[in-house]
Amino acid sequence: DAKTTQPNSMESNEEEPVHLPCNHSTISGTDYIHWYRQLPSQGPEYVIHGLTSNVNNRMASLAIAEDRKSSTLILHRATLRDAAVYYCILSGYGGSQGNLIFGKGTKLSVKP
Amino acid sequence: NAGVTQTPKFRVLKTGQSMTLLCAQDMNHEYMYWYRQDPGMGLRLIHYSVGEGTTAKGEVPDGYNVSRLKKQNFLLGLESAAPSQTSVYFCASSNLAILLYNEQFFGPGTRLTVL
Numbered sequence: 001d002a003k004t005t006q007p008n009s010m011e012s013n014e015e016e017p018v019h020l021p022c023n024h025s026t027i028s029g030t031d032y033i034h035w036y037r038q039l040p041s042q043g044p045e046y047v048i049h050g051l052t053s054n055v056n057n058r059m060a061s062l063a064i065a066e067d068r069k070s071s072t073l074i075l076h077r078a079t080l081r082d083a084a085v086y087y088c089i090l091s092g093y094g095g096s097q098g099n100l101i102f103g104k105g106t107k108l109s110v111k112p
Numbered sequence: 113n114a115g116v117t118q119t120p121k122f123r124v125l126k127t128g129q130s131m132t133l134l135c136a137q138d139m140n141h142e143y144m145y146w147y148r149q150d151p152g153m154g155l156r157l158i159h160y161s162v163g164e165g166t167t168a169k170g171e172v173p174d175g176y177n178v179s180r181l182k183k184q185n186f187l188l189g190l191e192s193a194a195p196s197q198t199s200v201y202f203c204a205s206s207n208l209a210i211l212l213y214n215e216q217f218f219g220p221g222t223r224l225t226v227l
Contacts, residue, residue: 099145099170103154
């Protein structure tokens with residue numbers, strides 16, 4: 001599976017937008033980009049995924065670069081509850097039996 | 113729906129003791145996974161199962177065994193616990209329909225300490 005690079009930590013103010021970057025320069029044509037987050041003392045939870053086009057759901061937006069070598073998770077209005085570790089993960093279309101390879105992620109702190 | 117549940121939530125073992133962690137899901141998912149998470153690290157896959165009666169090794173399988181006798185349950189066993197197995201263990205499940213984009217549902221975790 002291709003590797004991703006994320007900043008170790010980021011800070012945000014409450015009610016402001018947050019842009020979490022992820023670099024994946026070795027992404028293959030069939031790799032999906034997934035984002036999960038892990039709130040303190042909880043298991044990870046799915047946030048969003050995409051392949052080529054930008055995606056929106058109730059939790060966040062995913063902006064994917066045209067060359068797919070990078071992506072950005074966008075939280076439109078950060079809340080204190082969004083403080084978590086965010087993981088950017090690549091996995092092939094139905095491949096690897098669904099195994100997710102987690103890096104260290106980005107720890108997001110949200111200030112009131 | 114309860115989703116994915118894990119039993120127990122906490123456990124302290126002495127070196128050499130054995131124990132079994134239970135994972136249960138009520139979503140009729142085909143795929144189930146066991147991960148471990150060490151402090152400050154991401155999750156690492158221990159074993160996984162693609163259906164009842166099947167299991168396979170993940171990234172860090174040594175020292176662990178698993179069984180999937182029923183579709184809804186996935187058991188993780190430690191035959192002879194070692195301090196290096198002190199970790200938080202997460203179970204996850206997924207089904208074929210959503211597997212294609214790898215949406216996994218995770219349990220709350222089991223915090224295991226081996227003295």
